Amino acid sequence: MKILVVFLILLFISNSIVLSQIESLTEAGIQFSLPNKKWKLNVKDKNEDKLVYIYKREPITDSQQRKVVPNIAFIIEEVQDSTDIIIYSLNKRMNAPFEINQVFTHEGSNSKINLSYAIGYKGTYHDKSEIEHTVYVIHIINNNKGVQVILDMTSEVFVKYEKEFLKTMKSLHTIKN
Numbered sequence: 112m113k114i115l116v117v118f119l120i121l122l123f124i125s126n127s128i129v130l131s132q133i134e135s136l137t138e139a140g141i142q143f144s145l146p147n148k149k150w151k152l153n154v155k156d157k158n159e160d161k162l163v164y165i166y167k168r169e170p171i172t173d174s175q176q177r178k179v180v181p182n183i184a185f186i187i188e189e190v191q192d193s194t195d196i197i198i199y200s201l202n203k204r205m206n207a208p209f210e211i212n213q214v215f216t217h218e219g220s221n222s223k224i225n226l227s228y229a230i231g232y233k234g235t236y237h238d239k240s241e242i243e244h245t246v247y248v249i250h251i252i253n254n255n256k257g258v259q260v261i262l263d264m265t266s267e268v269f270v271k272y273e274k275e276f277l278k279t280m281k282s283l284h285t286i287k288n
Contacts, residue, residue, distance in 0.1 A: 141286065182262070185260055203250055231247060
């Protein structure tokens with residue numbers, strides 16, 4: 112009986128590992144897990160001063176029969192080694208208009224992130240079609256890189272699929288370059 116229990120636990124653990132796709136953004140020294148196999152890297156783009164990774168989920172059909180495609184984006188840029196996370200976040204927030212409903216860090220029992228040099232926001236905005244979106248935006252400083260993480264989906268599907276964003280946010284951690 113004990114052998115069967117141990118086998119089942121190992122099987123569960125190995126399946127959990129297979130279900131999570133681990134992604135590394137070596138430029139920023141950050142690693143994270145995508146929520147499940149429904150997420151794929153869609154865009155990797157580099158311009159003069161920024162590197163952008165955009166992950167898209169398989170579409171989710173909402174109550175209006177629209178195909179909603181949630182996104183997780185990482186925007187990486189060089190910053191001075193003296194850059195303060197609060198100043199960095201303030202500067203980025205000024206250029207990203209959304210209504211903030213919650214601010215969070217790694218502190219507290221209900222923290223959504225584990226990184227001590229990060230600040231996160233939960234908020235909403237309306238797109239060009241006036242459809243409300245709920246977003247998580249996280250600002251991170253690591254290895255002289257500023258990272259903006261933007262997790263975005265319509266508010267209607269957010270109610271059911273928020274846990275996918277939370278899984279990725281909680282998995283964010285640093286790696287050695």
